[in-house]
Amino acid sequence: MHKYRLMINPYAIENWVNDMACQGWHLKKFTWIRFTFERGEPGSHIYRYDELERFGTDYEEDYLEFLQSSGIEQVNRSGNFVFFRKAVQEGPFELFTDKKTRIGNLSKKMTILLSLILLNLIIGITGLIGDFSNQTADWIGFTLNSLNLIVVVLFSLPLYKLMRVRNLLKKELDVFSD
């Protein structure tokens, strides 16, 4: 079965992939938009996502081997995005248990989203002004620049959600060491 979702907020995607697994649909392959599921035992595995770029190329193989030797199965990889899974009976499965790494990962994700939002906002607004500055309106330009603004709207909610998660973690760090 194929399903289509935009990988804007990977944390939301991870939750969704786990919900699917609970219903007996296990992730097999994915791209940034298309997800392929296969029928399996409901709730038999926990799925986790990770992005590899922070380790750089020379660490990448080493990191993946490390995870594998820890009994973690690599489901599929698409660019820097990787999905892993582990059987439920082997206990709880989290890749990152320390808040600092989680805050760091969230910050990186937020920086990317924020740059995309700002870029589209600037192109969208300056474009729209240009489209209507001549005697005849440029309707093709108007459509394209409207798309820029749709991207802004589409990315803003995930950015806000990531920001909330990060702020909660930061608040906990005020009292708890990790």
Place this chain on the structure above:
Amino acid sequence: MTQEHPPLTEGVYYILLALYEARHGYGIMQLVEEMSNGRVRLGAGTIYGAIKTLLERGWIVALDEDGRKKEYIITETGKSVIEYEILRLRELFDNGIRITKGVE
């Protein structure tokens, strides 16, 4: 107050303790879980990140690779960090017991 070493995170403390004997990543994970009676479960990504940092600081070293899994062991510098941390924990513990008159 000046401190020779700032407090260690629970994860780093237990990873260093686990490496008083040579172990690979998964071995560290299992021992830490066992020592803390299942309370501390370190994620593989977190352990990997911590190992990289501890190697850079010279608190642990990687042993020559034997087969597929890489093993690590604590260095003398790492041991002195742990010893300092134990003194700090003892101070926290002693003060806690003295003021609360002990737990139960």
